Amino acid sequence: MADFDNAIERIVAGLEKRNRLLNPMERRVVAFHELGHTIVALALPGTDTVHKVSIIPRGIGALGYTIQRPIEDRYLMTRAELERKMAVLLGGRAAEQVVFGEVSTGAEDDLARVTDIARAMVLRYGMSEALGNVAYDRERTPFLQSNLPMQQERSYSEETAHAVDGEVHSLVEHAFARAIAILERNRALFDRTAAALLKTETLNQPEIDLLKHEISGEPPGSRAPLPSPSGQVAETTGEGQPHPPLPLHQAPDQ
Amino acid sequence: MADFDNAIERIVAGLEKRNRLLNPMERRVVAFHELGHTIVALALPGTDTVHKVSIIPRGIGALGYTIQRPIEDRYLMTRAELERKMAVLLGGRAAEQVVFGEVSTGAEDDLARVTDIARAMVLRYGMSEALGNVAYDRERTPFLQSNLPMQQERSYSEETAHAVDGEVHSLVEHAFARAIAILERNRALFDRTAAALLKTETLNQPEIDLLKHEISGEPPGSRAPLPSPSGQVAETTGEGQPHPPLPLHQAPDQ
Amino acid sequence: MADFDNAIERIVAGLEKRNRLLNPMERRVVAFHELGHTIVALALPGTDTVHKVSIIPRGIGALGYTIQRPIEDRYLMTRAELERKMAVLLGGRAAEQVVFGEVSTGAEDDLARVTDIARAMVLRYGMSEALGNVAYDRERTPFLQSNLPMQQERSYSEETAHAVDGEVHSLVEHAFARAIAILERNRALFDRTAAALLKTETLNQPEIDLLKHEISGEPPGSRAPLPSPSGQVAETTGEGQPHPPLPLHQAPDQ
Amino acid sequence: MADFDNAIERIVAGLEKRNRLLNPMERRVVAFHELGHTIVALALPGTDTVHKVSIIPRGIGALGYTIQRPIEDRYLMTRAELERKMAVLLGGRAAEQVVFGEVSTGAEDDLARVTDIARAMVLRYGMSEALGNVAYDRERTPFLQSNLPMQQERSYSEETAHAVDGEVHSLVEHAFARAIAILERNRALFDRTAAALLKTETLNQPEIDLLKHEISGEPPGSRAPLPSPSGQVAETTGEGQPHPPLPLHQAPDQ
């Protein structure tokens, strides 16, 4: 099993680069950053399972990594799931803010992915009330672009572009506030686990399972999972009682 | 006949992919989504006949499908027909909203097609009162583009682009509201049929014909079909009495 | 003579496509649409003579056609002639609006041609008072473009673009209102002739000549023809007395 | 001498196309249009000498022509000279407006050339007070463009583009008003000469010299020629007394 896990890690995170020497400050930032992703993921129902957290540099540019159950076998994502995914992606940046009161360049890729999700929600999935069920953008087909020096001109007006910016900003900042709230609620546990990670360099399934039991999730009502059609909550959430459908864009209760 | 139907399905929806495993929540979303298209189509006069609904995944990306009578032998579409077509396309997204109070990424292609229709109505068919009988855009000729790296610059002003966005948004949201109203009016029938579809995975002509008889269409006056020149209603509508031509963009009565 | 006419029709409208089956509604729309062009052309002095109207589908995309005397041997067009040409082009769309209270996609090409004329009047011919004698645009030379991936950037400001949109819109809507007025003034004749056209599928010179005698043109003063320099009306108009030059953009008297 | 003149005409205006048949109205428009250029040129000091006016169609697209002394041996043009050149170019359009109260497509090339001059004055020669001595644009080098698919992006802001549009519009409309005023002041002479031109089809040097003596130029002070440095008027103007330098953009006295 260890061999198999190793193979997956090689694919996901690249070869170990033990000779890449981070200075002590960088190492601390990386530990809290990766743990930030993990704790937000464990606190939110319906997000991908975390298998391993490591601060051993690997591959190109990866200073640490968090391995979640792959999501390639999902065919649909609800708005709530995308919002939780955004919070997990911003967990690293939120950790830097909460712990150091200062942020670093380490979140660059996370921000790019979060922005891609938020833009797709607004421009392609019709998940913004302000912009509605209009497809303002299409998935790009890079294959065609290699033949045609076609410029994908923006088809909408400046005022719509401004509304898009506002919706994207709001989605991203709500997800960031959610990650911040989860980390602050679990601050002691967070500090304790980071100290362990800085010593062992890796957290595996058993430690992660223990961590999950200690984590305080979001208070009920802050963001409801997708209820089943018959009014019962879907089995993936594990919460005790169903919630009525919430208005979109409701901010967490903090 | 079954063979022939199968052949058409292979072309329309691709080969069956029974090994594509949706999780239970996804399967429920797909069933209500496809049935949403069907019920809106059955409730509106003059839309393409529905032949089959299935939630067996097929081809590339299709998680379910609804087969309507092809419309390639139509040469003209009236404004009212295009509006009904938009409502049918939005029936899937409307079903998710009505049933789950939450929407998913599953409507991406529907939104793109609806937007294409709305933009063509405003920019090419002169079907918006605000923009008038001006052709702001032309059908693209991709053949020419492969030779010329020509950029089709927008020929109109920002203020016109803003008006276009407003008209497109209004057309799409009216069609969405119409689909929502039809599904809410038929909610009990909708839930019952979805339960059946989740069991049998397919609805064929006989079931669909039965469904059609139970469905409550739009109340008279909410959106008139194209009357014949002599004042009598065209035979495709089946409604009892003619309606005077309606002002464009009149909202449904809900 | 019939052979010669046939040859011209083959060139103008393509080969007959009797196997293209329009549904009854489409056929009615096509008949009124084509007759709309014809009646507006017959009602306006100085427009091209109509030779034939047909609702037999031909060539690529032509569901019906109206053959007018070719205008290739004209070297100059006055502003008034271009405005009359626009009204004739919009006669089809106006017919759908007047008769069915509803418009179809059938006018797409007409709108594109009308828009081209209106834009050329404003951008290249200096025929808009608001924009003046400035050439904001030039006739494109596609031959050169095939070598240079040159992008013809708009050379004027957003505010000018907005004024251009306003002038183009105004020119098009005035021409549309003019076509509407002519068709409403001749509504009984219009219905009667359409019934005949739906039976015979074609109107030839004799029928068109008869039609011309029955048509009521625009009331005097609604749009003056180009007067001769000496103050007498040019012989093409056939009206009894000269009119003083009119202010540009005067709306019809309706 | 006739042979030599013929050779120049062949180069300037192309081969005679006597088989190009204009209808009577077009022929009248062409005669007044060409004579409009001539009369404005004869009325303004310091414009190129007119050698011949003809309404025999020639070359590609030329329905008539006015031959002026070539200006290739001029190395500098003053602002006043460019303004006079613009008035001459607009003389054709002005003639249509004055005589027919209606304009035609025949001025398309004139408008393009006038606009080029006005834009160069504002964007390259610093001849607009509002825009000042800034070079907003450069002369294009088409030779380089054939190698580089370089897009000459506008380097200035929307507000500057708006100011440019305003200056260009003002320069063009002032020149147009000037041409109108000259033609109205010489209306009887204009009509008489046009009648002759319609008969003879050509005006040669002797007739043009006679015409020049009868023409009433602009009233003194309406637009001053370039004074010599010592305060005396340059010999090209032929006016009796020097005028003080005028404020730019002063409108004609009409």
Place this chain on the structure above:
Amino acid sequence: MADFDNAIERIVAGLEKRNRLLNPMERRVVAFHELGHTIVALALPGTDTVHKVSIIPRGIGALGYTIQRPIEDRYLMTRAELERKMAVLLGGRAAEQVVFGEVSTGAEDDLARVTDIARAMVLRYGMSEALGNVAYDRERTPFLQSNLPMQQERSYSEETAHAVDGEVHSLVEHAFARAIAILERNRALFDRTAAALLKTETLNQPEIDLLKHEISGEPPGSRAPLPSPSGQVAETTGEGQPHPPLPLHQAPDQ
């Protein structure tokens, strides 16, 4: 020495073109234009030494020329030096305005160079207080462009573009006002020297040295040279006492 000077002139200004015949007015404009550059250069401290002024046409497009000491061995330019350089470049245009009260197309290249300097000051050298030490633009690398059809899109907003236009306009117009003031202060000397230049066609070092002694520079305080760090004025200026650093963009005292 004459041979050497001649060789430099051939390189700088091209071969003599004595057969290019300017008309008398053009010749006068060229003489005052070139002398304008010279007098402004002689009046301002720290500008390149003038070696020769000529109104013999040379090379392509040069109607006259002013040879200054080459500046290729300068590695740094201060803001004040760039402002003086702009005033010298605008000396030709200023001469036309002061002497003829009318400007010509002859300053086209000067305006382009002045604009390039002003834009570089604002966009690349951080020399505008309003725009600050931000590099809004980079020096273009034409070598790379020949491979990539890369479009250098403007990276800043419309409002910044508007501020840039304002700063560039202000820099250019201040330099123009400065040149005007110098020429007006030296008007009699200017006229006298121009008369000589029109006779001899060339001014050489001895005449230019004499001219320099007669010229009245800017009044003290109108634009200070770069002071040395220790508070004494740098030796290039020759002025008697140091001036405190001036606020940027202070207008000349006129």
Place this chain on the structure above:
Amino acid sequence: MADFDNAIERIVAGLEKRNRLLNPMERRVVAFHELGHTIVALALPGTDTVHKVSIIPRGIGALGYTIQRPIEDRYLMTRAELERKMAVLLGGRAAEQVVFGEVSTGAEDDLARVTDIARAMVLRYGMSEALGNVAYDRERTPFLQSNLPMQQERSYSEETAHAVDGEVHSLVEHAFARAIAILERNRALFDRTAAALLKTETLNQPEIDLLKHEISGEPPGSRAPLPSPSGQVAETTGEGQPHPPLPLHQAPDQ
């Protein structure tokens, strides 16, 4: 060791170009400019160590240089570190302003690098409160661009572009004010060291170490270093007591 240092210098700054002759003023500007970088770097904790300062021209375009410890082995940069780096880069321009009251073109490259950092902070690293954790831009991949003539269109609205300009401007001007304050606080030391540098042309490690001991850093609280998670200040700063996390964008105490 000298050989090794020489080799590094050859790589960093190019071969010595002793034959490049700066005039005395330029040499003084270069000395103060380079020393400006050094003094700001020595005054700020956590910036790269300065090894050598030289005013011997080297390589292409380098008139002087400052060698800092390479930073290629850093994997993360905090917001505070990037702000300090910007202040060091602007130290040269600040020196010109403080010492000469006038700036030169010598800071062009520094401004470009500072702007790149500020834009990355706002557009890619989410380090601006106004713009938030949205990735408005991505790192460009020039490799791909060489195949595709793809134009990287700005994906955000004009209003966002305006906000970006404001944030970039604010970041750059704060860093500039910080550099100015440090240089003014150390003015006497600055002048003394510059005099030495102008004599010896080079400052090496021993002189730089002495300089560091004399320099007055920023007053406590003006810009805190990254505190360690446990509340103690990281060892790189050398300051006596920890500071609470500061609000972003707090201006220095001057």
